[in-house]
Amino acid sequence: MNDTTEMQANVLHYIHDPLCGWCYGAAPLVAAARKVLPVQAHGGGMMAGRNRRQVDAGLRNYVMPHDRRIAQMTGQFFGERYFNGLLTDTSAVFDSAPPIAAVLAMQALKGNDAGLDMLAAIQRAHYQDGLRVSDAGTLAALAQQLGVDANAFAQAMRKVEKEELDRHIEASRELLNHVGGRGFPTFVLQRGDTLEVLDTGMWLGRPDEWAQFLRQETSGNVSADGHSSVAQCDIDGGNCS
Numbered sequence: 311m312n313d314t315t316e317m318q319a320n321v322l323h324y325i326h327d328p329l330c331g332w333c334y335g336a337a338p339l340v341a342a343a344r345k346v347l348p349v350q351a352h353g354g355g356m357m358a359g360r361n362r363r364q365v366d367a368g369l370r371n372y373v374m375p376h377d378r379r380i381a382q383m384t385g386q387f388f389g390e391r392y393f394n395g396l397l398t399d400t401s402a403v404f405d406s407a408p409p410i411a412a413v414l415a416m417q418a419l420k421g422n423d424a425g426l427d428m429l430a431a432i433q434r435a436h437y438q439d440g441l442r443v444s445d446a447g448t449l450a451a452l453a454q455q456l457g458v459d460a461n462a463f464a465q466a467m468r469k470v471e472k473e474e475l476d477r478h479i480e481a482s483r484e485l486l487n488h489v490g491g492r493g494f495p496t497f498v499l500q501r502g503d504t505l506e507v508l509d510t511g512m513w514l515g516r517p518d519e520w521a522q523f524l525r526q527e528t529s530g531n532v533s534a535d536g537h538s539s540v541a542q543c544d545i546d547g548g549n550c551s
Contacts, residue, residue, distance in 0.1 A: 320528045322349045323498040327356035328409035330494040330543045334433045335384040342517035346524045352482035353410035362405040370397040384515045391440030405444040411475050412449040415466035494543050
């Protein structure tokens, strides 16, 4: 284990990517879980580095059927400016690294909850508003909307990108491999020294019941059941099912 998986009692580890559609589909589960126990986000860099993608017809034709399925299964809203704006903008680049860095920067400035708030804001901006969340200007605007000074955020971003980002992505993937996770999102319940992957497939679109499940889990009344059956994106974004 490493610094991103520091042992605590009753923590929900959320291994995700900001540009993963199924992670957006699971966003209500994250919001509900935050009311029950601490949630620690681990950004996996699905479209970072060599896997960053410029928008083209192939990408659009690949992601749209999955996004429509996600909307149907989870009730999450995908905006017109995303489907017929961002996904038609061939000058846009999907790069997971900057939004992950933005989440880490917010954590550094205002704590873990602020990082989770930033992740939620990034997902809404991308999937609802069709904004370029890999662009520094978009991320800075989102940070300001969350009450963070633009200069402080820019400084925190530079520090994260220089000193922390690569290590964080590597550690997130190590955690995913350690627990036997198969892709994004993966939810891992930590109780003391025990890590257990939770089956979230049955809870999609049912955040209140998911929260009750977590309350039972953390009170020791129910045993979690194996690997997650929720549809996921693989770690390099090559397959979403």
